[in-house]
Amino acid sequence: MSGGEPTHxxxxxxxxxxxxxxALAAAIADARARDVDAIFCLGDMGAFGPHPDKVFPLLIENxxxxxxxxxxxSIARGLDDCQCGYTDPRDNHFAGLSYRYxxxxxxxxxxxxxxxxxxxxxxxxxxxxxxxxxxxPRRMNEFLWExxxxxxxxxxxxxxxDADVILCTHTGIHWSRPLRGGRLCVNVGxxxxxxxxxxxxxxxxxxxxDDPLPRVEFVPVAYDHEALATEMAEESLPxxxxxxxxxxxxxxxxxxxxxxxxxxxxx
Amino acid sequence: MSIASAAARTPRAPQVPLVSLDYLWFQVAxxxxxxxxxxxxxxxxxxxxxxxxLDLPTVLDYLERSRAWGVKEYYFTGGEPFMNKELLPMLExxxxxxxxxxxxxxxxxxxxxxxxxxxxxxxxxxxxxxRVSLDGPSxxxxxxxxxxxxxxxxxxGVGRLVEHGFLPIITAAQVWCPHEDEAVLDRFYASCRKVRxxxxxxxxxxxxxxxxxxxxxxxxxxxxxxTAEMMEGHDLTTLLCSSGRVVTNRxxxxxxxxxxxxxxxxxxxxxxxxxxxxxxxxxxYTCWLHxxxxxxxxxxxxxx
Ligand code: SF4
Ligand code: SF4
Ligand SMILES: [Fe+2]
Numbered sequence: 306m307s308g309g310e311p312t313h314x315x316x317x318x319x320x321x322x323x324x325x326x327x328a329l330a331a332a333i334a335d336a337r338a339r340d341v342d343a344i345f346c347l348g349d350m351g352a353f354g355p356h357p358d359k360v361f362p363l364l365i366e367n368x369x370x371x372x373x374x375x376x377x378x379s380i381a382r383g384l385d386d387c388q389c390g391y392t393d394p395r396d397n398h399f400a401g402l403s404y405r406y407x408x409x410x411x412x413x414x415x416x417x418x419x420x421x422x423x424x425x426x427x428x429x430x431x432x433x434x435x436x437x438x439x440x441x442p443r444r445m446n447e448f449l450w451e452x453x454x455x456x457x458x459x460x461x462x463x464x465x466x467d468a469d470v471i472l473c474t475h476t477g478i479h480w481s482r483p484l485r486g487g488r489l490c491v492n493v494g495x496x497x498x499x500x501x502x503x504x505x506x507x508x509x510x511x512x513x514x515d516d517p518l519p520r521v522e523f524v525p526v527a528y529d530h531e532a533l534a535t536e537m538a539e540e541s542l543p544x545x546x547x548x549x550x551x552x553x554x555x556x557x558x559x560x561x562x563x564x565x566x567x568x569x570x571x572x
Numbered sequence: 573m574s575i576a577s578a579a580a581r582t583p584r585a586p587q588v589p590l591v592s593l594d595y596l597w598f599q600v601a602x603x604x605x606x607x608x609x610x611x612x613x614x615x616x617x618x619x620x621x622x623x624x625x626l627d628l629p630t631v632l633d634y635l636e637r638s639r640a641w642g643v644k645e646y647y648f649t650g651g652e653p654f655m656n657k658e659l660l661p662m663l664e665x666x667x668x669x670x671x672x673x674x675x676x677x678x679x680x681x682x683x684x685x686x687x688x689x690x691x692x693x694x695x696x697x698x699x700x701x702x703r704v705s706l707d708g709p710s711x712x713x714x715x716x717x718x719x720x721x722x723x724x725x726x727x728x729g730v731g732r733l734v735e736h737g738f739l740p741i742i743t744a745a746q747v748w749c750p751h752e753d754e755a756v757l758d759r760f761y762a763s764c765r766k767v768r769x770x771x772x773x774x775x776x777x778x779x780x781x782x783x784x785x786x787x788x789x790x791x792x793x794x795x796x797x798x799t800a801e802m803m804e805g806h807d808l809t810t811l812l813c814s815s816g817r818v819v820t821n822r823x824x825x826x827x828x829x830x831x832x833x834x835x836x837x838x839x840x841x842x843x844x845x846x847x848x849x850x851x852x853x854x855x856x857y858t859c860w861l862h863x864x865x866x867x868x869x870x871x872x873x874x875x876x
Binding site: 455458 | 592594638639640641642643644645669670671697698699700701737738739753754757771773774775776
């Protein structure tokens with residue numbers, strides 16, 4: 306047993322805050338009420354929503370252990386884009402709009418704070434070794450979608466990174482899959498944006514140490530999405546983004562979705 | 573700086589190792605195709621038998637072996653994959669272990685084939701992507717390259733796929749000027765709507781100046797090479813040869829672009845093909861410029 310990693314029994318994990326401070330506050334309150342012993346955020350604090358600076362104090366005051374996602378990495382380093390790699394002109398247009406907005410509205414102090422965050426974190430969930438990351442253990446901006454992530458590929462990542470459990474985000478749609486040999490992969494989804502399922506709720510993951518595998522529960526969080534939509538409108542953020550908050554359907558940046566995930570959505 | 577002096581300082585082209593076998597390709601139809609497109613970079617045609625069909629046992633064997641490598645996505649290409657009579661069972665077996673993409677000209681998609689594809693797709697947790705090659709948004713632009721009547725036939729195929737729940741990815745080699753991209757995209761959208769494809773996925777690819785494309789447009793010139801200096805600070809994993817290999821009936825090649833080049837044949841197994849490749853071919857320059865143009869998702873892990 307390699308020492309050093311903190312051991313937890315019951316944790317809440319989320320990612321993709323996307324400046325949705327109202328959903329963040331609601332998710333944290335929900336997790337607290339469920340008696341978790343730690344809360345983790347897997348990164349992507351900015352994008353999409355209004356007033357990016359509002360999320361950082363919430364994370365810090367609530368002792369959320371936070372990782373650096375690709376968006377945070379871009380903003381911290383002042384890169385030209387979010388490293389999502391869109392090629393479609395329409396997707397690029399919207400991604401560019403929210404990136405510039407977020408970049409301009411994020412204080413230098415928080416940029417530095419994000420730049421210093423770790424890219425990965427190791428913990429124990431009971432006796433299982435868990436690796437927390439943003440996209441995938443090997444690459445911050447790798448998408449792990451349910452329909453394009455084979456078991457054998459997850460097993461390889463677990464072997465290479467010496468982990469039983471992989472926790473990731475980055476795609477915005479949650480899923481989990483237990484594998485043979487006590488392994489588990491969980492994409493915790495995003496709390497900043499609905500999961501392209503026609504519901505306005507956002508989702509986080511609750512993990513409970515257990516044998517042979519931690520138990521996973523995805524928790525829907527209702528929050529004042531209409532208030533968020535109002536804030537977004539006041540900030541002149543695109544109508545398309547506001548529609549997503551109000552309808553639960555993704556309207557932009559859908560080119561990265563594999564067919565199964567794309568087909569479940571509306572656009 | 574002249575090319576000669578660059579070459580003198582960098583005597584060897586960069587070596588690209590296989591960082592991770594993420595993308596396993598099957599040249600299932602060899603170089604056999606029902607069409608004879610003027611830009612085909614491996615010059616496929618009904619009578620080009622330099623590569624022959626892969627058989628089902630071979631594909632099953634590679635699939636089984638590929639699991640130890642943790643392959644992430646499987647690709648089926650040719651020639652025209654649907655000319656391989658065993659394609660459907662191959663796809664069914666593949667979708668039991670991971671996602672599959674078929675690169676097709678969509679002219680050989682009768683109703684019963686598409687119905688069976690839909691059943692196979694519904695039976696898997698993984699995505700089955702159909703990538704349809706077109707070269708223009710209309711018969712006038714497409715057919716001079718792909719052949720008389722091919723636009724209508726391909727769009728019929730697209731319509732049938734859509735009717736059965738697929739969202740095919742239409743890929744078009746960029747045989748027009750880059751500044752026309754948006755206008756061309758709009759016309760593609762309009763053509764898709766005619767076959768009731770309401771939310772089309774369209775991807776524009778750079779053309780590769782090999783095979784018949786040399787005659788159609790141009791070949792590479794001597795300056796179009798990748799030097800060691802060009803690779804400094806360049807993300808290696810944007811090149812397919814760092815993350816993929818292609819299985820053919822004549823062995824495992826470094827990538828689907830270079831199968832006409834015997835030097836790109838790396839041996840008879842995935843183990844044999846797990847070695848660095850010197851990217852001194854002129855097509856490598858296109859990859860260097862544009863990244864992994866062959867996969868749905870661009871480079872290793874990311875998107876391009
Ligand atoms: S480009 Fe595709 S459809 Fe055209 S000849 Fe080559 S393999 Fe066949
Ligand atoms: S053509 Fe592209 S993928 Fe093939 S060896 Fe050259 S750089 Fe690599
Ligand atoms: Fe991300």
